[in-house]
Amino acid sequence: MLTVDGLHCYYGEAHVLKDVSLRLSPGEILCLLGRNGAGKTTTLRAIMGLVPPRSGRIALDGRELTGLRPHDIPRCGIGYVPQGRRIFPFLTVGENLKMGLLLKGSGDAGLAWVLDLFPPLRGRLGQRAGTLSGGEQQMLATARALCTEPKVLLMDEPSEGLMPALIRRLLDTIRALKVRQVGVLLVEQKIDLALRVADRVVLLENGSVRYESTPEALASNPEVLLRYLGVRR
Amino acid sequence: MSFEGHLFLALLEGTVTGFVLALTALGLSLVFGVMRIVNVAHGEFFMLGAVIAWYFSTLPGGFLPALVAAPLLVGAAAFLADRLVLRRLEYKPESTIVATIGLLYIIQQLVLTVYGPYARPVAAPVYFRLDFPWFGYSGYKLVVAGVSAALLGATWLVMSRTTLGLYMRATQQDREMAQAFGVSVDRVYALVFALGAGLAAMAGALVVPIQQAHYLMGLDALLMSFIVVILGGLGSLGGTVAAAFLIGVSDGLVSVFFSPTLAKIVATLLVALVLVLRTGGLFGEEGT
Numbered sequence: 001m002l003t004v005d006g007l008h009c010y011y012g013e014a015h016v017l018k019d020v021s022l023r024l025s026p027g028e029i030l031c032l033l034g035r036n037g038a039g040k041t042t043t044l045r046a047i048m049g050l051v052p053p054r055s056g057r058i059a060l061d062g063r064e065l066t067g068l069r070p071h072d073i074p075r076c077g078i079g080y081v082p083q084g085r086r087i088f089p090f091l092t093v094g095e096n097l098k099m100g101l102l103l104k105g106s107g108d109a110g111l112a113w114v115l116d117l118f119p120p121l122r123g124r125l126g127q128r129a130g131t132l133s134g135g136e137q138q139m140l141a142t143a144r145a146l147c148t149e150p151k152v153l154l155m156d157e158p159s160e161g162l163m164p165a166l167i168r169r170l171l172d173t174i175r176a177l178k179v180r181q182v183g184v185l186l187v188e189q190k191i192d193l194a195l196r197v198a199d200r201v202v203l204l205e206n207g208s209v210r211y212e213s214t215p216e217a218l219a220s221n222p223e224v225l226l227r228y229l230g231v232r233r
Numbered sequence: 234m235s236f237e238g239h240l241f242l243a244l245l246e247g248t249v250t251g252f253v254l255a256l257t258a259l260g261l262s263l264v265f266g267v268m269r270i271v272n273v274a275h276g277e278f279f280m281l282g283a284v285i286a287w288y289f290s291t292l293p294g295g296f297l298p299a300l301v302a303a304p305l306l307v308g309a310a311a312f313l314a315d316r317l318v319l320r321r322l323e324y325k326p327e328s329t330i331v332a333t334i335g336l337l338y339i340i341q342q343l344v345l346t347v348y349g350p351y352a353r354p355v356a357a358p359v360y361f362r363l364d365f366p367w368f369g370y371s372g373y374k375l376v377v378a379g380v381s382a383a384l385l386g387a388t389w390l391v392m393s394r395t396t397l398g399l400y401m402r403a404t405q406q407d408r409e410m411a412q413a414f415g416v417s418v419d420r421v422y423a424l425v426f427a428l429g430a431g432l433a434a435m436a437g438a439l440v441v442p443i444q445q446a447h448y449l450m451g452l453d454a455l456l457m458s459f460i461v462v463i464l465g466g467l468g469s470l471g472g473t474v475a476a477a478f479l480i481g482v483s484d485g486l487v488s489v490f491f492s493p494t495l496a497k498i499v500a501t502l503l504v505a506l507v508l509v510l511r512t513g514g515l516f517g518e519e520g521t
């Protein structure tokens with residue numbers, strides 16, 4: 001279980017996260033929603049150790065992650081699919097995946113199940129990742145993170161710029177992870193997509209958690225949808 | 234000597250210069266590419282290599298052990314400089330330029346104090362002449378070119394085929410994401426800085442039987458390395474090597490047919506032209 005308790009983060013003087021607390025159980029899909037600039041990405045970056053929190057704590061299965069150096073955190077079992085994909089563009093597809101495999105030290109066995117999830121990558125292992133299409137790059141970003149065999153996967157707007165067929169495939173992938181007992185912390189702008197896949201949703205506004213519920217409860221609460229997300233239904 | 238003789242000499246000299254230049258500049262390119270810092274002290278690592286080689290040539294063991302010792306000692310010094318200075322500055326571009334300027338003077342003055350202001354020759358470890366129809370040519374220069382080529386090849390292998398090379402390239406492309414995949418960027422930086430310095434020291438040690446050791450010889454090495462790295466496209470190893478040959482051969486041709494001073498002027502003008510017309514360098518950017 002991933003626990004985030006009373007997290008406060010700053011960029012310089014700007015107080016960006018204010019007392020953020022989250023819980024994520026194995027096999028759970030938690031969706032983090034909020035408008036642009038609400039602090040969703042910063043929350044994920046703080047968990048990855050890329051933004052040092054000024055106070056609060058982050059722990060995975062009772063193990064304290066706060067204060068670890070950024071490169072130690074993926075070793076504890078946290079995988080990261082960042083906003084904007086950020087694959088290594090000048091490495092080949094195979095080398096991108098190898099970055100994940102090396103972390104786990106699991107070689108080609110780890111590769112096989114990931115390639116089964118993303119068959120289009122199979123024929124492109126030797127191709128430069130920067131030359132892939134947007135959808136393929138997203139697959140690669142997810143596949144690369146899964147190569148580390150994480151207990152928890154952080155996904156930051158993975159549906160950004162994907163066409164509907166690929167979004168369905170993304171949802172299938174997330175459900176497949178649930179079956180494998182991977183916890184998924186999913187940041188989304190597309191509220192419908194979040195409501196379709198999430199077990200629980202958390203709304204962030206201005207760096208604070210404002211609302212937390214099941215997707216069903218959120219869907220039937222137009223007032224909250226309008227107030228925190230600007231969505232009229 | 235006939236025209237063909239001159240031309241052949243120019244191309245031969247140019248090729249040897251190209252190899253040495255590539256080896257000298259490679260470390261600067263690597264450090265800039267991966268760490269995003271401009272190492273103004275790069276030429277001093279070259280000079281240290283030459284001075285260490287001179288020192289070894291005065292010992293019973295002779296010159297050859299210097300080819301191992303110089304890169305190791307200089308690499309270790311660079312490793313320390315990274316840990317003690319650059320890392321504390323968090324590799325900020327402006328601060329590291331100032332810090333490496335400081336490092337340049339510290340190294341230079343230390344060598345001046347210990348070694349003195351002399352230009353000292355070192356006898357080549359192998360001596361043979363190659364006789365061409367027009368002139369005889371120093372065999373040692375060809376050895377230097379060969380060793381340089383081998384080291385360029387080895388560096389390329391490390392970068393493209395090893396895990397360390399993969400980590401270096403990943404760090405170069407996206408430092409944060411490299412960390413998110415377990416790469417200790419601190420360690421990669423320290424190794425890259427040491428490797429860059431070691432390669433420069435190797436180049437300095439190799440050329441000392443041709444050039445003599447002097448405490449100011451790093452300045453020219455730095456200037457030429459900058460020219461090559463800018464021409465080749467910042468951070469691109471392939472571009473660096475290609476640019477080294479372009480400069481080496483044009484230097485050979487202009488030196489033989491006109492004058493060495495004009496050759497330097499041509500190289501500098503070439504860089505100015507590239508800076509104005511193609512900011513990415515002649516051979517593109519990134520990616521090794």
Ligand SMILES: Nc1ncnc2c1ncn2[C@@H]1O[C@H](COP(=O)(O)OP(=O)(O)OP(=O)(O)O)[C@@H](O)[C@H]1O
Binds near residue numbers: 014016038041043189
């Ligand atoms: N590197 C940075 N330096 C300074 N401020 C930043 C930085 N990154 C983000 N911010 C600010 O922190 C706040 C939260 O940003 P964050 O990226 O976490 O939002 P987000 O919810 O992910 O938004 P989006 O939906 O646009 O991705 C915003 O006000 C943003 O302007």
Ligand SMILES: [Mg+2]
Binds near residue numbers: 041083156
């Ligand atoms: Mg974001």
